[in-house]
Amino acid sequence: MEYDVLIRNVFATPDVIELLSGRTSWLSYGYDNWLSNRFFLPSPFDPVDTLGLLAQPATLARVPVHSTPNYAIYQVSNKGNATLDYYHLPDHRTLLYDRRTRFAYWEQPLALDSGNPLAVTAEQLKAICPEASLTNIQKHIGPLNTAMQKYQINTRLRQAHFLAQVAVESDHFRATREYATGKEYEGRADLGNTQPGDGVRFAGRGLIQITGRDVYVKYGRYLGRDLTQGNSMKLVEQEPWAADAAGYFWLIYKKGKDLNGRADRDNVESVTRAVNGGHNGLAARQRYTANAKKVFGLK
Structure with missing residues (x-):
């Protein structure tokens, strides 16, 4: 009906x-x-x-x-x-x-090469993060463009900050799952890991990692999928979900941190604290943001 x-x-x-x-x-x-x-x-x-x-x-x-x-x-x-x-x-x-x-x-989604003047090319992303291989970039560039449209990363300055953070968090687009096993998250009630094996099961995944049972439940509800059963949580390691999870993290999961607002104020340190909880890799994040602003013609 x-x-x-x-x-x-x-x-x-x-x-x-x-x-x-x-x-x-x-x-x-x-x-x-x-x-x-x-x-x-x-x-x-x-x-x-x-x-x-x-x-x-x-x-x-x-x-x-x-x-x-x-x-x-x-x-x-x-x-x-x-x-x-x-x-x-x-x-x-x-x-x-x-x-x-x-x-x-x-x-x-609309064809990004013709319908989205804010689409970022693989060559531009390579210039932003020179350490990344073009092969890895090409795996993610389409889903990243879709995610940026979807999650209001809709100005060049917002894109500069988002892509710089993604580049560091994903180890230059090499990883969609954290390198550690996740055992260190076992029993972490603050992450919702209340069942045996939750630490490994809900280890960080995505181009910006979502970690812990709680966020997998929330992201699954957002997608209309159950990401807690069987191996379903491993979807977040694959595209388009790896890029989409980064956008979800940016706009929805960290809504209280107002990451787009921080990007609008062009404060890399502030964005980094909200994404990472500290200053890990701050120098690289600053460098990639500067590269992106140059690529996009921003001052």
Whole structure:
């Protein structure tokens, strides 16, 4: 069963992404409060979408149930739940809106080489982290670009800090699992490791490592998967989950640390404390951030 929903036509420009993140007021857009959990489709009357995230379809395969210059009614599926809305757009793609992160993304990602002007190339990432092999970079570059779109790492400065941290945390993109066995986490109630064998079972995985039963449970719920049974937790060692887990860690798991905000303030030491809990590898993180800013043309 599907039902109709009213969607306000607003472009996903950088300003609107700021609005979606909750840092700016909707007053200038005349936003209606009762639409607080709905995402927005571009209008043909609006200027070109500068991010390319929600480009207006050239030819509509089917039309909205009802439309005006300012509003359109499209179908939203009951496939959604308390945290996710699934919007079926007229070109037969599906847009997901995550109410927890207040961010929208495609169920099937757009082609990054044509639809995402903020996509980072393998060559750029190699220049940021020269110690990494191009072979390893190529394994991760696509999923990393998707994760950066999904988790609001949507400015060059945010990308510079995120990629520098990922480069160090993954040992220059060599590792998606920590080198230690995880035995040192056995019995760590603060990590949720309350069952025998949890230390090894829930060792750190991902390009930024998630560690401990608690975060595996939370990330699994976010994905709609159980990452605690059998060998399911090992998925996080593989792409696209290794990169996605890094984005999840950055935006959702460490939400209270406001890593995007720290990146916006361009403070490598502050970002490092939030990611690593200390200053391990700080010099390398500073160097890779500087490299990234140079690659991206930032001062």
